[in-house]
Amino acid sequence: MSWLWDNLVDYVGDFVVIWTTIVVLVLAYRLVKNFKNITLHLANVPLLLVALIYLTIRTFPSLARMFGLAL
Structure with missing residues (x-):
């Protein structure tokens, strides 16, 4: 159940960013x-x-991976 919470927090954070x-x-x-x-x-x-965009990618790698922009 912890992975669900982690993913939810990750996506909410990306949405806010x-x-x-x-x-x-x-x-x-x-x-x-x-x-x-x-x-x-x-x-x-x-x-x-x-x-x-650069700061967003560096700060939130999961968001970057969603769009294939990992640095």
Whole structure:
């Protein structure tokens, strides 16, 4: 029964990370969108996305394995 609890905690944690990442990306996009310099906007959003994906993969390996992104 312990394995069931471990898997449940693992997937709930991954779900929270996914939604937290989405919220952070939306907030970052809205913040960058307010800047008048379009170059800054185009440079920072993909960079932030790559950084968040990397941190998510390194922090939650089970999530990375689900998508085949293990590092």
